[in-house]
Amino acid sequence: MENIVKFDERPDLRDPVFIEGLPGVGNVGKIAADHLAEKLNAKRFASVYSKHFPPQVTLDHECVAHLASNGLYYVKDAGKNDLIFLLGDFQGMTAEGQFELAEEFVTLAISMNVSKVFTLGGYGIGNVVEDPRVLGAVSSASMKPELERHGVTFVPGEPSAGIAGASGLILGMAQVRGIDAACLMGETSGYFIDHKSSAVLLKVLMNILDVDIDTKELDERSQQMDEFTSKIKEIAEGQQKDQLGYFG
Amino acid sequence: MENIVKFDERPDLRDPVFIEGLPGVGNVGKIAADHLAEKLNAKRFASVYSKHFPPQVTLDHECVAHLASNGLYYVKDAGKNDLIFLLGDFQGMTAEGQFELAEEFVTLAISMNVSKVFTLGGYGIGNVVEDPRVLGAVSSASMKPELERHGVTFVPGEPSAGIAGASGLILGMAQVRGIDAACLMGETSGYFIDHKSSAVLLKVLMNILDVDIDTKELDERSQQMDEFTSKIKEIAEGQQKDQLGYFG
Amino acid sequence: MENIVKFDERPDLRDPVFIEGLPGVGNVGKIAADHLAEKLNAKRFASVYSKHFPPQVTLDHECVAHLASNGLYYVKDAGKNDLIFLLGDFQGMTAEGQFELAEEFVTLAISMNVSKVFTLGGYGIGNVVEDPRVLGAVSSASMKPELERHGVTFVPGEPSAGIAGASGLILGMAQVRGIDAACLMGETSGYFIDHKSSAVLLKVLMNILDVDIDTKELDERSQQMDEFTSKIKEIAEGQQKDQLGYFG
Amino acid sequence: MENIVKFDERPDLRDPVFIEGLPGVGNVGKIAADHLAEKLNAKRFASVYSKHFPPQVTLDHECVAHLASNGLYYVKDAGKNDLIFLLGDFQGMTAEGQFELAEEFVTLAISMNVSKVFTLGGYGIGNVVEDPRVLGAVSSASMKPELERHGVTFVPGEPSAGIAGASGLILGMAQVRGIDAACLMGETSGYFIDHKSSAVLLKVLMNILDVDIDTKELDERSQQMDEFTSKIKEIAEGQQKDQLGYFG
Incomplete structure (x- = not known):
């Protein structure tokens, strides 16, 4: 086996858009995709098992x-297009995988x-981002x-x-096979799970797809992150002043 | 080659249950499966060779x-079902294998x-277990x-x-392919070969399969382990008292 | 997939010669091949994608x-033969790849x-080379x-x-398949990108292929390298004299 | 490709015996097989290339x-059977290879x-062997x-x-496929290339195959090794005596 694809259902979709949201930098893409899929009541129709995932089972609360x-x-009749989501907790463990x-x-x-294919990810810039942008990479300049x-x-x-990993490779492979594709990346420090960057990314994606969902939970977590970040900043600045005073 | 399966015989079995007992944590599963297969005079009917095993031959006393x-x-007419055992000294050496x-x-x-498929293993909890339980994980809640x-x-x-390795993957793969499967795990410290946990696991398995064998040897080794464990404990407690005395 | 070969065009070539110039020691072969292909206005007609390359996309200035x-x-009507160039930024990441x-x-x-097949490379000798030679290895002595x-x-x-890597393997594989092949290697220190060795290699290759291109840019970079090397040498010699004086 | 087998000739052999002599412990098997093949004027009739060998070409004195x-x-009409030799400088680089x-x-x-298949190897015992024996392992006890x-x-x-590597695996694989096979191992220290053990192994193999060749060169190298070993021993014993004297 390389992979086993198991279909529970073969949905009949109208002009679907494919959205990848696997784990990655700051889990920015995963959180946005998971949130959108959940709010739209996306229905699981297939599972992909692979020898390139970790060799294990996980257990739920029912054992x-x-x-x-x-x-x-999949989601039908949500916006301009039907939607297909690729979600999960794993990426392939090797380059070949x-x-x-x-x-x-x-x-x-x-x-x-x-x-069309959208892959979602984070763009790690190494320091805290106050107003994360959503950067893009495309299969063809005409999409810009x-x-x-x-x-x-x-x-x-x-x-x-x-762009490394699933977001990069699915974009590149779609391009090679002649499908329009773009990778959308929320700016993030790269040091922690970043709900704020996810919220920004999600709103851009909602614009593109012309869908409307409740983002309150994500917005609340964004705000908590802002407060946390401000506090860290205050402390850091206070320390700096103290040090200046000490030497003053 | 990925694997070579060589049949010595094609047994005609009635509603067989498949039991995996390969090496793993504390060899709890292997010992229980080997013991049951031996006492039931299980007969080897096929060998699986694989490039995922170590690249070597071992020699018996005849060279x-x-x-x-x-x-x-296989074993016929032992209990409710005929039985198939998967036994051996190796697991695949890589995740893909x-x-x-x-x-x-x-x-x-x-x-x-x-x-039905039962995979047998140990559940390492990091300290000595006086009364090991047998934990279960299932392919479907209805089996519980x-x-x-x-x-x-x-x-x-x-x-x-x-659950990692053969016990986890065979359970998960059976589930994907639509077969009822459970992993039964004897609690064990994880630090040594644990005959006591194996004996407990074996008795639960005998109950499930409705087979009856002589477990005297395994029980004796369990008892030896108990004595050994008590002695270790006494010594440890003695040292603690001495130390208290010293500081007292 | 092992590899995906995607043709943009199927050129009709007369008795073509195949020239490999992938990255390697001092990038001697890559620079020579890239330069020749550029000056001859070689046209890209196929892309080879492989799971043995790094799992990523790169972005151009258009994103x-x-x-x-x-x-x-390919290049038509450049010299005695039409030419096919194999160019790129990657070699396979593993021996199998x-x-x-x-x-x-x-x-x-x-x-x-x-x-005929020519593979281009550098031959790292561990110290600075003033007048790099072009060494050869062949699939058959009759080519010498x-x-x-x-x-x-x-x-x-x-x-x-x-000879390791693409230059060695393509030579060896061509030989096994019955095609005349040679590896041409510019001598180089092996410590840095060596435009001078590339220029020497390129001129030998131009002789062999009977093509004529402007090598001014490469010659200028060669000269810069010579000046840089002389300066380093003067400094090193000056230091030695000082040390002699110190102990004198 | 896994492997490429290239035939120069398809010899018509009478009841051939297959002899493996690839590099291994002390090169005991390789030296014996190379020597026998050379003295019998064995003729190369096929080459096996593999992605499991190192990714490189080597160069001869002709470049x-x-x-x-x-x-x-192969060798025809040498003894009781025609012979096929498997010789070379490489084994697969990975377990799977x-x-x-x-x-x-x-x-x-x-x-x-x-x-019949004979695989030749060394049996490393960790100290100098004065009279190396030839140990055997077989696919079936009836061969003993x-x-x-x-x-x-x-x-x-x-x-x-x-027995690890080619000698073990070819023996084991031949057994699985139903061919009589034995591994013959010359005892050796395991610390250096051991011509003496090779000479002993070769003579046993000559007996088995009923072939007769000149082993003078190998015998001379054996004798040199004996002299070398004696000298080392004398020095070691001298040192011991000195030490005893020192403490005496």
């Missing part, structure tokens, strides 16, 4: 075992006639004007290190 | 070489129309009442780290 | 993503009826006289450590 | 490149109707009497660590 997997979910899985997902997307209108920023050549 | 393998054994082998075993089990009646304990979400 | 790849380029890719490239070369006439030096048994 | 390979050689190659070789052996008659010693359960 029922679950082989490591990624899940595919990541390629095998990205190819699997893009092949699945093609078999379901997706018209529309994304810019919906709040995506394009910084020439950024991220300069490229 | 006859044996390529690293796992063996399949463990997946390939688990898939091989579950495919074999399906081809033999097994009705019967297992509980036979002495299996279900602790919500435990083992919290999930 | 367009590019999956890690090697590219095939390097074999898979070398086999892919040689199979592609054969499918395009190449008459012509290459020697064009400036290639053959030193019996050198490089004594053999 | 001709050679992709890492193992070679198959060793399995893939062993399977390739045994499949080749079967396709050429070999009646004849081998014992020709000078092979069987020590129950030895080597206790089993």
Whole structure:
């Protein structure tokens, strides 16, 4: 086996858009995708098992075992397009595994006639971001004007290190196979799970997809993060003053 | 080659139950399975060779070489069901190898129309266990009442780290392929080969399978372990008292 | 997937010669091949994607993503033969990956009826080289006289450590498949990107292929390197004199 | 590619015996096999290339490149049987690679109707051996009497660590595929290339195969080793005496 794809249902979707939200930098992409899928009552229709995931089962509160997997979910009639979500707790554990899985997902997307692919991620910049932007990378320059209108920023050549992992590979593989694709990245420090960056990313994505959901929970967690960040900053500044006084 | 499966015989079994007992934490599962298979005169009918086992042969007392393998054994008319045992000294050496082998075993089990799969293991808790319980994880919650009646304990979400290796993967793979499966785990410290935990696990398994064998040898080794553990404890307590005296 | 080969065009080439210039020691081969391909306006006609490349996309100044790849380029009517270039920023990341890719490239070369293969590389000798030679290794001894006439030096048994990576494997694989092939290696220290060694290598290659291009840029960078090297040498010698004076 | 097998010739052999002599402990097996093949003018008829060998070419004194390979050689009418030799400078670099190659070789052996397989190796015992024995391991106990008659010693359960690498795997794989096979191991310290152990191993093999060759060179090197070993011993004993005197 490379991968096993198990379908619970074969949904009939209208011009679907494919949205990847697997774990990554600050879990920015995962949190946004999970939140959107949950609020839209996305329904799991397929599971992907792979020898490239960790060799283990996890247990739920019922002691029922679950082989490591990624899940595919769908939503009908939410916005301009039907939606397919790729969600889960794992990425491939090796470079080769990541390629095998990205190819699997893009092949699945093609078999379901997706018209566009969005991969969601975080862009780690190494320090706390007060007003995170959403940076974009695209399979073709022609996609940029529309994304810019919906709040995506394009910084020439950024991220300069490229995009690694599922978000990068699914974008690249979709491009090779001739499907329009973009990676949307919320700016984040890269040091912790970043709900604020996720909230910003989610709102841009909602704009693009023309869907409307309640983001209150995410907004509240964003605000908590802001308060926490301010407090840290005050303490840091207080310490600096003390030190100046000490030497003054 | 991924794996080579070599059949010596194709037994005709009635509603067989598949029991995995490969090496693992404290060898709790292996010892219980080996003991049960031996006492029931289980007969080896197939060998599985794999590039995921160590690249070597071992020699017996006759200097006859044996390529690293796992063996399949059967027992007819022992209890409610005929039995198939998966036994051996090796697990796959890599994550991918463990997946390939688990898939091989579950495919074999399906081809033999097994009705249920039990994987046996140890649950390492990091300290000496006086009265080890047998914890369970299942492919479906509906299996729990019967297992509980036979002495299996279900602790919500435990083992919290999930179940790694052959016991976990065969359970998970069986579930994916639609076969009822459970992992039974004897509690153990995880620091040594634990015959006592094996004896407890074996008795629960005998209850479930409705088979009866002589467990005297295993019980004697359990008792030796108890005596050894008590002695260690006495010494440890003696030292503590001495130390109190010293400071007293 | 092992590799994906995507053709933009299927050029009709006359007796083509295949030239490999992937990254390697001092990037000597890559710089020479990139320079020649650019000056001859070589046209990209195919891309090779592989799970053996790093799992990532890079972004250009337009924020367009590019999956890690090697590219095939062609030039018609440049010299005695049409030319095919294999260029890129990556080699396979593992030993197995390097074999898979070398086999892919040689199979592609054969499918395009190449008459000869040249792989370009650097030969790291561990100290600064004032007048780098171009060493050769061949698939068959009968190729040597012509290459020697064009400036290639053959030193019996050198490089004594053999030739690793794409340059070595493509040469070896071509030989196994019955195609004349040679590896041309510019001598270099092995400690930095060496434009001077590339310029020497390029001129030998131009002789062999009977093509003529402007090498001014590369010559200028060679001269800069010479000046830099002389300066380093003067400083080193000055220090030595000082030390002698100190002890004198 | 896993492996590429390239035939220069398809020899028509009478009841051939297959002899493996790849590098290993003390190179005991390789030296014996190389020597026998050379003296019998064995002719190379096939080359095995593999992605499991190091990714490189080596160069001969003519600067001709050679992709890492193992070679198959044959000898007709040398003794009771025609002979096939497996010789070379490499074994597979990973556990999986060793399995893939062993399977390739045994499949080749079967396709050429070999009646028996001998794998040659060294048995490292950790100290200098004055009179090395030749230990044996077999695919079936019925092979032992004849081998014992020709000078092979069987020590129950030895080597206790089993036999790793090509010699072990080809033996084990031949057994699985139903071919009589034995591994013959010259005792050796394991610390250096051991021509003496090779000479002893070679003579036992010559007995078994009923072939006669000139072993003068190997005998001379054995004698040199004996003299060297004696000298080392004298020095060591001298030192011991001195030390005793010192403390006396």
